[in-house]
Amino acid sequence: MLTKERQDLIVSYINEKNAVTVAELMEEFGASAATIRRDLAVLHDEKRIIKVFGGATSISDTDVNTFEPSVSAKAALNIHEKEAISKYAASLINDDDFVYIDSGTTTLEMIKYITNTRAKYITNGIVHAKKLLEKGLNTMIIGGRCKPTTEAIIGPDCIEGISKYHFTKAFMGTNGISLHAGYTTPDVDEALVKQEAVKHAYVSYILADHSKFGKVSSVTFAEIPNCCIITDSEVSKNYSSKTIIKNVNEEKK
Amino acid sequence: MLTKERQDLIVSYINEKNAVTVAELMEEFGASAATIRRDLAVLHDEKRIIKVFGGATSISDTDVNTFEPSVSAKAALNIHEKEAISKYAASLINDDDFVYIDSGTTTLEMIKYITNTRAKYITNGIVHAKKLLEKGLNTMIIGGRCKPTTEAIIGPDCIEGISKYHFTKAFMGTNGISLHAGYTTPDVDEALVKQEAVKHAYVSYILADHSKFGKVSSVTFAEIPNCCIITDSEVSKNYSSKTIIKNVNEEKK
DNA sequence: TCACAATCAATCAAAAATAATCACAAACAA
DNA sequence: TTGTTTGTGATTATTTTTGATTGATTGTGA
16 A cells, blocks of 8 residues: 555544544554554644544644644634624725734634725735735735744834834734733734734724633733724623724624 | 557556556556656656655645645746755755745745755745745745735835845845846846845855746846856856856766 | 553664666667 | 667666664553
């Protein structure tokens, strides 16, 4: 049997079973443990499966408890909520807007629904820039150091780059929203970038589903009143007294 | 049996079976292993099958890479030459180098072969940045306007960004090399970016297969003596008198 | 906490597969 | 005819894959 063939079959097998042990795969394919482990290692690198201690699991079976899941794994969470939020956010873009799009999965989802081709777009997400380009939009990217896990652009060069511009609208992701800590994110470098972006935007929108409320991450990048929150369901009135809250479910009715 | 005829049959056979070994094809077509392998190599270059260790698989069951450049058709030309050039170029990178990687398909190919994880990398290609990140390399990206077709970053912000840095090595692509017009490219904006990159690099390497020689495109971005050409076969001695020419075929001996 | 078992990564040698080279034969052109 | 090109098979050195071994790491239960 071809090496490639066996690896393809292993992926199918794992996707069907959702989780398998090395011993199980040895039995199934008649190969040694070393070979199976090597296969799992390359398939893991190719992001076709997820290698775990003792075996492997399919990609869709994501682990929700990781500190900061990789872009692909994280994207699976709260799909419907994100979709509604993203669609509404995209509809806010007008002609002649100069739009900043923050890195992150929520804002990436939003790009799918952007229809305005007359606005100008700028982002610090590598994947975001590519998606914008594929839609034929007028796209710019901020320069700087690239963070491996989230594929976001960060660092002093990035902040300096942002400081030259003045956006009419900024669409931001966040990891936590709380009354006393404001908008927070786990990475200090990303927080600095977000902070600068919000500072240079006429209006900043925070895209966040209900699960983000009450959470606090390591670093604050903006205070609650500085941004307009776009979320999917009712939240504490404490937030609405300080900023405009667009409840997407209500909007759709 | 005609060579061409046999190759067509091999493609059909592989498409039907999805994956076959060389031994299987020897049996089926009564040819030697050498002949079968030659056929597979040809068919692989023609993108009609995918050659793997031990045999071949059909094109259809390839993993759909979500981030492949749409230029795949164009990229099929001069595969072996580009591969040899790319490998050699990648081998030039040392620890502590600050490497600029120009946008374009040749330099994208080169990233595959980069092994040095201690060097720092910076690029104006969006896909390039993503590939570098996926390899776990220390990656930066230049900011600026994004050009839709080539997914390259260009414009005044890009040039200003480059001007802040000093690269130890720059790896550049080109559309034409000629004695009187120097290195040329069709797009004015891209030319300006390339010009600035060469200006800020201690050594600039031009990656170009033999087909680029004698060609002239719209805009010149550097003169012949300013860069070191890495190419695949002998070219006019007029070039070698003005710069170092690394003949990859000779290098391999 | 500890010990123990299971699992893993690194290494090595053997086997399999490959690429490069050579020589031969058939097809072709002058 | 003669010389050249093209395809083929055999040979050989190199590369890839594989399974076994070993020492390190991880998870489990006392």
